[in-house]
Amino acid sequence: MTSRPLRIASINVNGIRAAARKGMGAWLEEAAPDIVTLQEVRGELEHLEEAMPGWRVIADASLQKGRAGVAIASREECAISRVELGDDGLESSGRWIEADFEVGGETLTVVSAYVFTGEAETPAKQDPKWAFLDAMEHRMTELAADGALALVTGDLNVGHRPLDIRNWKGNVKKAGFLARERAYFDRILTPAGEPVAGQEGIGRGMVGELSDTRSYSAGATGLGWVDVGRAAHGEVDGPYTWWSMRGKAFDTDTGWRIDYHLASPALAPRASNYRVDRAPSYDTRWSDHAPVVAEYAIG
Template identity: 60%
Template sequence: MAARTSPLRVATVNVNGVRAAFRRGMGDWLDGREVDILAMQEVRASTEDLEELLGPDWSILHDAATAKGRAGVAIASRDRAHIHRVAIGEEEFDTAGRWLEADYEVNGTILTVVSAYVPSGVAETDKQAEKYRFLDAVESRLPELAAHTPLALVVGDLNVGHRTLDIRNWKGNVKRAGFLPEERAYFDRFVGAEDQELYNDGAGLGWVDVGRKAAGDVPGPYTWWSWRGKAFDNDSGWRIDYHLATKPLADRVAGYSVDRAASYDTRFSDHTPVVVDYDL
């Protein structure tokens, strides 16, 4: 990327099918947001679809799911990536459309951005075992990313609410995938446990949950609401979309926003974009 004097704006959103999202107005949101790097999950489309929807001003990296019409991750940027990788260290995930890394050169420094889509899992099933294998791979990869560059960022739908603050109805979900103690323990290792010294400021593997750091100890702000019922209107949501940053990068956060739609009928996905400015 060219030399920058203004913050770099990185957005992530699970689009829940990018073609449907654009039909519902994602393009209007993107046109007014001045995003430099856009990470997407659950793309469920072809690279050609992405190119047509985003237009020629975007450089697009895309790892489609092995099964057509499912998962898929992408990173679109205003400049071409220096290099990109789709491996996460476990062969079964390499082409599953769930992990895509890109290196960008910004002001002489490498910034690594990962678009990640962790499986949702189902408690006490093979799907949950697959989710744990994926989280194991993430846990192994995070130190490697930090060793690769001090400025590394994993964004996306990580499908785990780390703390009780991250789910409106946490008491009703303690036995449900997304809030199981075993899942939350991974995030204790990533960023530290909430009662640990230097929690979210160098504890654990040293990564920082940018959203929790920005919001403080308050409920939410949530990033996903079911399409059903009044979940969105009642703000009965989950915070499962993250920016996980190395501490040197987290220390450069200049702004954080959850772009919650004004009303149910103006949503373009069941997730909302999470937008962060990094002063590089």
């Protein structure tokens, strides 16, 4: 595919047709990724091909027209593509797609994932999110087996730690920052085979199930995946990847870091040059999310 490290970008486009109208094409030309994973496409394959001429695109549209939708676009055709998550009872259409790329004699599996937003204390909306996260955790165990090179990207709709949400104190009871949701990431990101310590209650008076993730991982061991963004930036706030379109959230950088590159244990040491392509101003945004970009030495 290329003699230099693979540049892979992930972006929730908030509707591919709208993103194309607002300037996604100019960003693609400037950023020059080799592979792009897209979420919340809200369209069909033909709309992706119109928005990304010259790219080879695979996609899984949601069964609900105008909702969700994931895709992977590349400069060269992938070897194999799959929509493989959970059993037939899992509600996952338009939310998970995998592609294998052969590069220099090595195989890299790239995933575009779009996790449900969910809604606390609303089972009809939150239960599908629990089921999806269960299936995702199981599939990530399979993807990383035997030292495989795998990368799960996308809008995962969970802020893992207080560093990932500017207004975390106001969101401890809300979907996206619930203790049980964050516990999935504790398990996925703990070094392989090590006991999962979890996160203690955060903030004065915020204890127990409100903010303590430890009870959800009792006796569990880590999967060893690496959050490439957190590894690159260390213990700092953000950098955020999503800001509400309402009010001054973007201007004041009151955001959430919910778009990820999660690298399998074998792939993580090969990652470099992670960045969030935050728009220079509110009026130049072409999505409410920012692209997340990193490079990987393959082959």
